[in-house]
Amino acid sequence: MLKINLLTATIIGLCLTNINTAFGVIVSVGEGNKTDVSQTVAPFNKNAVASFQEGVNLYEQGDLKGSEAAFRKAIELQPNFAKAYIGLGNTLDDQGKSNDAIAQYKKAISLEPKESGAYFNLGLTLARLNKLDDAIAQYKKGISLNPTYVSAHYNLASALYAQDKLTEAVAEYTETIRLDPKYVQAYNGLGNALDDQGKPTEAIAQYKKAINLDPNNAYTYYNLAVTLARQQQLDDASVALKKARELFQIQKNSEMLQRVDQLFQKINTRQVN
Template sequence: MSATPLSALLEQARAAVRSRDYAAAIAHYRQALTVDPESVDALEGLAMMLLATGSYAAAVEQFQRLVLLQPMEARHYINMGAAYNRLGQYQKAVDTLRKGIQRNRKCADAYYNLGIAQRKLNMPSLAISAYKEAIRLDPQLVEAYQNLGNLYTEMGNYQLALANYRKALELRPDFEKARLGLEKAEEAIQRSKASANPFGRLVNTSSVAPKSVPIVTRELSDADREFDRQRVRLLCEELQRLTADCLAQLKNKLEAGILDVQRSAAEGQFKNLGFVGAANEFQDAFRNWLELRQQLKRKALELRAHEELINTPQMPPSP
């Protein structure tokens, strides 16, 4: 009896996928690979089925075979990066996804998966930049808005969290995760308001002393002090995260990018893929570093403004 042709096995696998019989699809793809071990269609179909059914390590193995056969195909790196994310191997995910982005800089899914990995690596500022780029490339990518909302909630920036959760719900009204995130952010805002003086800091114009009267220290209520402590703590935590991200970007990305560009230039490889990839990687790293530096500057100014508000003296009441 003659062996089943490759094309027939591939069609059987695709039919099984359409009927959601993933076990059968995997079996057909594996059989196809016995006919042609280098069939890209069989390898990719098998890898995607393994990824969909939770066999992430096995999926990575197939994607690794694919990038050897098609080293310029971005989607293999991007899908492998997603598999690394599922395995919890986030640094490998970042490295692999950047290779995919080098080959296709217009893939929203690549930046979305990059944001997931960077968030898990405790690099929230870089994750925010990645999610924003994913949204720029695909404004309908509802999960990116939801993940941005989660990040902003973790950072205590509840207004931006609300905006992103609302956008996610605008695109998908039944998105339960976004609805729960929205409720959580709204509750956090209400708690912050409740911890402060509900009447704010009002000025009684009739009690303002003449300018010649000596200045005294501002008196704060317990609620005021607690609100100020929370605000300063959040600002300091954000500054600490941003500083760590800046240093990591300088050490791990910019320095490596400069060395790669210098090495390619020294070898006279200005037109080959290695030099182009090194140059693109350096540009990405430098752009991310500039964004981090700007965010760090804004937070430092915000902390300074808060300090000035707290330290602003008030006039004593008139006798």
Template sequence: MQDNVHELMLAEKAITEKDYLQAIVYYESYLKTHLLTVEVAHNLSLLYIKISAHEKAKSLLLQAIKLFPETDSLYRQLGNFWKMLGELTKAETCYNKALAINNQEASTYNNLGLLFLQKNTLLEAERNFKQALTLKGDYFTAMYNLALCYKAQKDNRQTVACLLSIISANPNYGQAYFLLGQILLEEKNSQEALQYFHRVASLYPDDVDILHNITISLLEKGYYKEAKPYCLTVADLQPNNTIAIFNLGVIAEKMGSYAEAMNFYEHVLTINPNYFPALNNLAIINLETQNFDKAKKLFEQALQIEPNNKSIIHTLSAIKGDQSIDCPPPEYIKTLFDQYADHFEEHLVKGLDYQVPLLFKQMLERNKLLLEKHYLLLDLGCGTGLVGAVLQDFAANLVGVDLSLRMLEQAKQKNLYSQLINDEIVHYLSTTIKQFNLIVAADVLVYFGNLEQLFFALKKCLMPKGYFMFSIENYHKGEFLLQKSGRFAHSQQYIEALIKKYDFSLRDSQLSITRMQNNKPVAGIILLLQRNK
């Protein structure tokens, strides 16, 4: 008997030492000579769950319920078991049975609240968390869950109120600081958010999960510089943490340090050669810096991991000089510009001296076409709205179309456009009933090879005598060429043939340096066409 009681103490000691398998051995040995108790059923079922021995956990709890049918905690635990397995109806039945036995236990309401939160029945969840708090005012877990529930209801005011009251009673409740930080980030109050994140990190300086979550929250909102110290700490604590090292690469890339980013991505690949995002990002940097052989090798490796990745298939075709391609797949455009969106302007305008929007304005001015509030203006591939910013004063109505949602989000913040539409250009032109008297496409036709469909659809949307202004990259032979950069260049003869076929007149054209690429000027042409009839 003495030995058996000793076994229980040894089991508990093994649990505190996180030696779960050994704890199970002690409990199972104890049960060979003793009847099951509620406490042993609790502890042992939790251990079974920890090692994913789900059947054993379930049958132990059912056995205990048979022996102690009036014990609410056993039903609550069985409810937790079903909830963990996603069996929400069974879980709800168990919690309700627990409440039928004892309706004064706060944790049952809390667990039921969590179940409703999972089911997104938020008012029910709120009601249960509040009931838990009525029974036990200092139940911080329930208060925190109530905050989560308000957050899911998009009620930031109530969420913050809950979190602040947790913190005032319990200044070491780290999760509350973390959620407050996230909310303040959403509200663009980064200064205060950082103070809260700092507080969480000082409470849990070695908790990799928390530091990682802070990093991700900051990265998602574009706070790269601020995310870096947290990410560095994770990488210090876990030198083989590929996610942290990869994120350091992303941070370096977003901050314009390509060489540093490459080092981080290469480091990731030494730990895990099949880490797709590192292969892909490293390949893209090599492509941008015109290291084509290296880029090709890396893209080929990446394609082995994601054989149906259309962006990579297209990029590889471009690098290999495959000229059978008329147009890139929409996935390529979306992926490229979604990734590029938050540093597009910094990179293109400041880094590459991008000139096209300004050249458009100058061309209209030269042709005495800059007439205030005159244009029903359609900006094809509007991106972040750089053309809108230059031409908005001359537009009575300004519509932007783009495939990349992230680019459109940036454009929306500028508040320039009457309408922003997430669509593929030819699809939009073919399906809209709107008509415009000026359509522009700045640095966009480089993502189309064959321009026939575009001209055909565009003509339908352009009023008689309306204007179409666009830029191309210059190609001296044939019709068009898919360049290694993945962009198309078009010849003047090809454009002239389209002008004739679709009954336009060439009002103006100008050879220009449209931007820089690897410190070399990119030669382009700005063209202004007018629909004849």
């Protein structure tokens, strides 16, 4: 029974859900409004700033081609505009042009070596390419420049977990939660790591915290069900699994529905291990 770590889902959705972090503009945890870009990059060319803002807006709307063109225009007008290279890298990466994206992030780093967002986004792309050692190195660079970089801590934790470095992963998930107590995915990841360390009771507590924060997180219900089933708490496991099934049906997630059915079968036949 394979538990689900939310690293992949988080990487895919991160830049669109936190545009400030995506473009290297770091704001306080929980702050929802975009930073005033003109202040962030002043005294840059005003037209370049306007193109950059257009690129951000189009990226938020999912218009990758339009966003790419706007960022390229910003760079044309202001060749040392590091954040525009980060934005361009994001649009290229989301179009499946990972190598081109990496080149843009590295250009941003060469222009602004202390730009933590460039290291973070480079790490995301490297992780997508399964170059986890390289991704971890980039996340750590970003964190060294900005120790409160919540998303970098979370993605570092998930990369460490993927390498089965459980002690380090637990530490980073815990730090993520310390920085942002409402970071649902971190509780889920921490639960997975604790369970893999042979600490199911602590893992169950983390899954329940995640559910309290987000009652509609299907993956957390599934992971909770897996751990409960292993502990032979089959009735509770069935309740959690039923909820996971309802949510996955709403999402039309056929792959996870298949996993749910397989776990239900094991629970019903008492073949859980």
